[in-house]
Amino acid sequence: MAAPATTGCLTFCSPSLFTKTTTPSIPIPKRLLSFSFPTLINFHYPKLSSCCSPSQTARFCSVLAVVEEEAVVVEDEINREDNADGNEVKDDATVQESKNRARPCELYVCNLPRSCDIPELLEMFKPFGSVISVEVSKNPETGISRGCGYVTMGSINSAKNAIAALDGSDVGGREMRVRYSVDMTFRKRNPEALTSSPKKTFIYESPYKLYVGNLIWTTKPEDLRNHFCQFGTVVSARVLHDRKGGNNRVFGFISFSSVAERDAALSMNGTEFRGRKLIVREGVDRTEP
């Protein structure tokens, strides 16, 4: 039997996080999740086995987190003691922690070709918003992909868009499935859970939103994002198609991380984008209740 791999790579986003995770009591953060920090630090763990139990190591060697732009650690499950008998005894704190594990932007991806790895997955999801993390589940002994993985997006909106665009699409001859990830701790293999959407609605778009009209038919969210990122951090980009009543218009919404960025982007009104004069004005907030 091949020895389990002992290397992994985690990307951190702030110095304090880095410091915290390198203390002996909390050797490795289990999860990387959303929201902004300014600094990205790459940190490699050459010897996971020296600070984790074998089972924990096995879990970890199948995970490689790729973090772009923003992230923060919210859990340190790896530090939890293994039960000596191997029995699943969960204390109240553990149960509570799992219940609190709201991951509305995390997607479960399956039916991937075994050859599909993190960079390829990242490329597929990037057009739909900032990608917080990409993981591919692998057999720790063989290192071969299990054909499924997790992609955490930076917003519910980008998660939704990614599902809409990517679920059922062809990846290497297979029909890739993209669903919201669900916590399997309490409801193992519940088929309904596969189609469930997050209970909690967080922020779909930032309040600093603009309407962008008069787009050409082929405009994609990433085109909008690329065009407007010169003004700062694009939180979300959406493109809508309206062909009702003889209309054939394409418009979109773009949101920024600050009012200053939003205001700067207003200057695009009347400018040309792919042969058409853009209409850019303040977006009406129609966030769902």
Next chain:
DNA sequence: TGCAATT
């Protein structure tokens, strides 16, 4: 290598 898979 696969028709279900959940870190």
